[in-house]
Structures are given as structure tokens and as C-alpha cells.
Amino acid sequence: MSGRDGSAVVIRGIGREDLPVCADLIRRSFLTVADDLGLTPENAPRFTAFAVTEERLLRQMTEEHRLMFGAEEGGVLCGYCSVCLTGDGTCELGNLAVLPEYRHRGIGGRLLAHAVAAARQAGCRVMNIGIAEENTVLRRWYERCGAVHTGTRKFDFFPFTCGYLRIDL
Numbered sequence: 001m002s003g004r005d006g007s008a009v010v011i012r013g014i015g016r017e018d019l020p021v022c023a024d025l026i027r028r029s030f031l032t033v034a035d036d037l038g039l040t041p042e043n044a045p046r047f048t049a050f051a052v053t054e055e056r057l058l059r060q061m062t063e064e065h066r067l068m069f070g071a072e073e074g075g076v077l078c079g080y081c082s083v084c085l086t087g088d089g090t091c092e093l094g095n096l097a098v099l100p101e102y103r104h105r106g107i108g109g110r111l112l113a114h115a116v117a118a119a120r121q122a123g124c125r126v127m128n129i130g131i132a133e134e135n136t137v138l139r140r141w142y143e144r145c146g147a148v149h150t151g152t153r154k155f156d157f158f159p160f161t162c163g164y165l166r167i168d169l
Contacts, residue, residue: 001132003078005143008053008073009068009071009072009073009078009105009107009110010069010071010072010073010108010130011070011071011110011111011114012069012072013069013070014061014068014069014080014082016058016061018067018077019020019054019057019058019061020054021068021077022055022057022068022070022080023052023054023057025097025099026048026049026080026095026097027048027049027050028047028099028100028101029054029097029098029100029136030047030048030052030095030097031049031101033132033135033138034049034050036135037132037135037159037160038159039159039160042161044103044113044157044158044160045107046157046158048095050062052095052100055164060082060084060094063161064083064084064103065085066082066083066085067082067083067085067095067113067115067118067119067122067168068080068082068083068165069081069082069083069111069114071093071098071102071107071110071111073102073152075105077101077109077113078098078101078102079097079098079099079102079107079108079110080096080097080111081093081094081095081096081097081112081114081115081127082093082094082095083097083118083119083122083127085119085122085124089124089125089126090117090124090125090126090128090144091122091124091126091127091128092126092127092128092129092130093112093115093127093129094130096108096111096112096115096134097147098111103114108141114144115127115168116169119126119169120169122126122136124169125168125169126166126167126168126169127141127167127169128164128165128166129147129164129165129166129167130157130163130164130165131162131163131164131165132158132161132162133152133160133161133162133163134161138149139163139165142165143165145167146167147165147166147167148166148167148168149164149165150164150165150166151163151164152164
């Protein structure tokens, strides 16, 4: 796949040296959702746009051993996702994010497909996904990608409803 300027979009593994850029990329990407849903650091401090740090990603890498992938175009890391393997044939997709200026070009779909393939290779049979249920555009996108909505849950610490989807691998 080529970017706007003709350069190739490459999906690659994330290294420790990439974590500062990844943390910023995730926060910037999720900030558009926060703006759309009226989320702020005051009313949703645990929301991804406000809670992801380089340190948190380092813990996910070194302690949780998450698989981490980035999309790069023309030397710019413009997308990110992770896969948390739970050891029981399931995994969880984490922080699928594409910078706003790189959206609507298939990068998110390529990241998701790469994550699904990596999860399959790791022996997973099911990938779980969590979203803000009120983000209906994102829910429909995941459903077009083959995910099935499995339910919702309301937590006191979020001013939105958490929605859950799954992809059978």
C-alpha cells in the first residue's frame, strides 16, 4: 500500500526506542474521540487520550509481553496497535490508533489485519476488542472488519459505556 506521496506504508514491530513516539501517537489519535464524546482529563482521567504514557507502554512491553506494531509511512510512525495474549486462546486488541491526518487510507485496517495474523500465529482463537460504545462510527468499522458486538458495561470511572466486540480467529 502506498501513502499520499507514493511512499509505502510498512507495518513493523515496535521497539523500546519507539515508545515515546507511540505514546504521543496514541494520545493524539484518541483525543479526537475524547473531543467528539466531550471527555476531558477531569471527567475521564483513565481514558486512553489522557492515560497512556511511555512508562505504561514499557510495562506492557516488558511485563505483559504484548505484541506491538506500528504503521510507518515515509519515515513517520502514523499508526499503532498492540495485542495482549491472555494464554487461554484469547487475546485483546489494544490501542489501535491512526493519526488523524493519516486516516481513511486503509492504515487501520492493515494494522488490524496484521494484529489478527499475529494473534493466530500465537495460537489465539478469539480477539476481544473494547471501545467507547457511543463511538458508533468505530463500532460499525470494526463490524465491517468482521467483529461481532458482544455486549456493553458501564463503569463508574468513565462517563461513557464500554462496548465489547470479538473477532473469531
